Amino acid sequence: MPSSPDAPEVLTVGQLSAVLRGVVEQCFPDVWVAGEVSNCQRAGSGHIYFTLKDEEAQLKAILWKSAATKLKFELRDGMEVIANGPLEVYPARGQYQIICQRLQPQGIGSLELALRQLQEKLSAEGLFDPARKRPLPEFPRTIALVTSPSGAAVRDMLQILTRRWPLARVLLLPVLVQGEGAKEQIAAALGSVAQLPDVDVVICGRGGGSLEDLWAFNEEIVARAIAACPVPVVSAVGHEIDVTIADLVADRRALTPSEAAEIVVPNVEELRTLLHRQRERLTAALHNRARQARLTLDALSQRRCFTRPLDAIHDRATRLDDLEARMVRAVRGLTARNRAEVNALAGQLDALSPLGVLSRGYSLTKRLPDGQVLSSTMDIKPGDRISTLLAAGAIVSVVDSIIADE
Numbered sequence: 182m183p184s185s186p187d188a189p190e191v192l193t194v195g196q197l198s199a200v201l202r203g204v205v206e207q208c209f210p211d212v213w214v215a216g217e218v219s220n221c222q223r224a225g226s227g228h229i230y231f232t233l234k235d236e237e238a239q240l241k242a243i244l245w246k247s248a249a250t251k252l253k254f255e256l257r258d259g260m261e262v263i264a265n266g267p268l269e270v271y272p273a274r275g276q277y278q279i280i281c282q283r284l285q286p287q288g289i290g291s292l293e294l295a296l297r298q299l300q301e302k303l304s305a306e307g308l309f310d311p312a313r314k315r316p317l318p319e320f321p322r323t324i325a326l327v328t329s330p331s332g333a334a335v336r337d338m339l340q341i342l343t344r345r346w347p348l349a350r351v352l353l354l355p356v357l358v359q360g361e362g363a364k365e366q367i368a369a370a371l372g373s374v375a376q377l378p379d380v381d382v383v384i385c386g387r388g389g390g391s392l393e394d395l396w397a398f399n400e401e402i403v404a405r406a407i408a409a410c411p412v413p414v415v416s417a418v419g420h421e422i423d424v425t426i427a428d429l430v431a432d433r434r435a436l437t438p439s440e441a442a443e444i445v446v447p448n449v450e451e452l453r454t455l456l457h458r459q460r461e462r463l464t465a466a467l468h469n470r471a472r473q474a475r476l477t478l479d480a481l482s483q484r485r486c487f488t489r490p491l492d493a494i495h496d497r498a499t500r501l502d503d504l505e506a507r508m509v510r511a512v513r514g515l516t517a518r519n520r521a522e523v524n525a526l527a528g529q530l531d532a533l534s535p536l537g538v539l540s541r542g543y544s545l546t547k548r549l550p551d552g553q554v555l556s557s558t559m560d561i562k563p564g565d566r567i568s569t570l571l572a573a574g575a576i577v578s579v580v581d582s583i584i585a586d587e
Contacts, residue, residue: 195272202270205277209268214240214279215287218260223249229256233264233279241271241278248282253295253396261287293392296399299426303401308408308430315413315432317445321381323350324445327370330355334388334419334438341439346446352377358387363397368406375411383410384441385427386417398427407431417441545570549577558583 192200216233223229227246232239242264244252256262266282286294303309324342328335330353342351354373356366367385374380385407386398397403398418407414407430416431417438428434435441485492546555549566561567561580569576 194275198270198272198275201277202272205268205270211265211267212279213263213265215261215263216240218256218262219258221256221258231256231258233262241276242281243278244281244284248284252284254286255295255298256284263287296426299399299401299404300429303404303426303430308404313408317413317415317433318381320447321346321349321445323352323377323379323381325352325354325374325377325380325383327354327356327367327383327385328387328417328438329358332358332388334386334417337439338384338417338442341442342446345443345448347449349446350379352380357397359390359394359397364400364402367397368400368402371403371406371410371414380412382412382445383414384417384435384438384445385414385431386435386438386441387419388438389419395425398425400426403427404430415441415445558585 214233216235216239219232219234219239221229221231227249229244229249231242231244233242234240244256262284263286264279264281264284266280268277268279270277300309307313326335326338328338335353339351342349354370356370357363358367371383371385374383387395389395395418398416404426407416407427413432415433415435416425416427417435417440418425418427419437424434433444435444481487547553547568547570548555548561549568552568553560555561555567561583563580563582565580567578567580569578
C-alpha cells in the first residue's frame with residue numbers, strides 16, 4: 182500500500198534503540214551520579230555489574246575489569262558511592278546504563294575506605310595479634326634493608342647503623358617504594374630474606390609522603406609478606422600521623438627510618454659505658470668480698486681452737502680420767518654388793534644343806550648299787566649292800582637283819 186504524505190515514520194525497535202543510543206551517548210558523555218549499590222556481582226571475566234538506586238529510581242552500572250583492578254576498596258551492597266563515566270544504551274535489553282570509569286565512596290575517600298576494609302580483614306585473620314609479634318634480636322649480626330636505594334631514608338639508616346653498631350653487616354634490598362610495581366617488589370624482597378644467610382632482622386620502609394605515596398605499604402600483598410617473613414620485621418614508614426597496614430602487621434613499628442635504625446641496634450658507646458660500669462661494680466664487689474673474707478679469717482684465727490689447740494685434748498683426757506675413776510668405784514661397789522648377797526645366800530644354803538645335819542650326828546643311808554636313799558625298812562632286805570654317809574666319810578656294809586617298827 183503506498184504511504185500517505187501525512188503518515189508517521191515507522192521505526193523498528195532496533196532503529197529506535199540506535200537513535201536513542203546516539204542521542205544519550207552524545208548528550209551524556211560524562212556524568213556524575215550518586216546512589217546506593219545493590220545487586221553487586223563480580224563476573225568471572227573480572228567485570229563488576231551492579232545497580233545504583235535511590236528512593237526514586239535505579240540505574241544499571243558496569244565497572245569494566247580495567248577499571249575494577251584499579252579500585253582500591255571492595256565494592257559491596259549497601260555502600261553509598263559516587264560514580265563517574267558516560268551513559269550508554271544497551272539495545273539488547275532496552276536499558277540505559279552508566280559505564281563507571283571512576284568510583285568513590287560518599288563521605289570518605291576511596292583509599293581510606295580500602296584501608297579500613299583491609300584492616301578488618303587482616304585483623305579477623307589475627308595478623309595484628311600482639312601474641313604473634315616476635316622480639317628483636319639484642320645484638321644483630323646481619324640487617325636487611327628493604328627500601329629505595331636512592332632515598333634519604335636509606336642514607337639516614339646506614340649512617341645511624343654504622344655509627345651505633347659497626348659490628349653489624351647491612352644488606353640493601355633495593356625496591357620501589359611508590360608507584361606501579363612497588364608493592365610487588367617490596368613483597369618479593371621480603372620473600373627473598375629466607376634465602377639470605379644469617380639475617381637477624383629486617384627494616385622495611387621509606388621516608389614520609391602523602392597517603393597515596395605511602396599506599397604500597399597498605400597493600401595486602403605487602404602485609405602478608407611481612408607476616409610470612411622468617412625473621413622479625415620493623416616497619417619504618419616515615420609518617421607519624423597515619424598508621425599503615427605494614428605498621429600493624431610488623432613485629433615493631435618505628436615512626437621514621439632513623440628511629441628504626443636506632444631500635445634494631447644498640448649503641449656501642451653506651452654498651453662500652455655500661456660494660457665499664459659493670460667492671461667497676463664487679464671489681465668493687467670482689468674487693469669487698471675479699472675484705473670480708475679476710476675479716477672472717479682473722480676472727481677465726483683468734484678462736485681458742487687455733488690459739489690453744491691442745492686444750493681440747495687435755496680437757497678430754499681429764500674427762501676420760503674422771504670417767505675411769507667413776508667406773509672403778511662403780512665396779513667395786515657392785516662387787517661388794519654381789520659378795521654380800523652371795524654370803525647371805527651361802528648362809529641360807531648351809532642351813533638347809535644335809536651336810537649340816539650330818540655334822541650334828543645324823544647319817545644318810547643309801548642302797549647299793551642304785552644309790553636309793555633309804556627311808557623305810559621296806560626298801561631293803563638282808564644281804565643288800567648299803568652305804569652310810571657320815572659327816573666325815575662313809576661306811577659300806579651288808580645288811581644282816583632287818584628290825585621293823587612295831
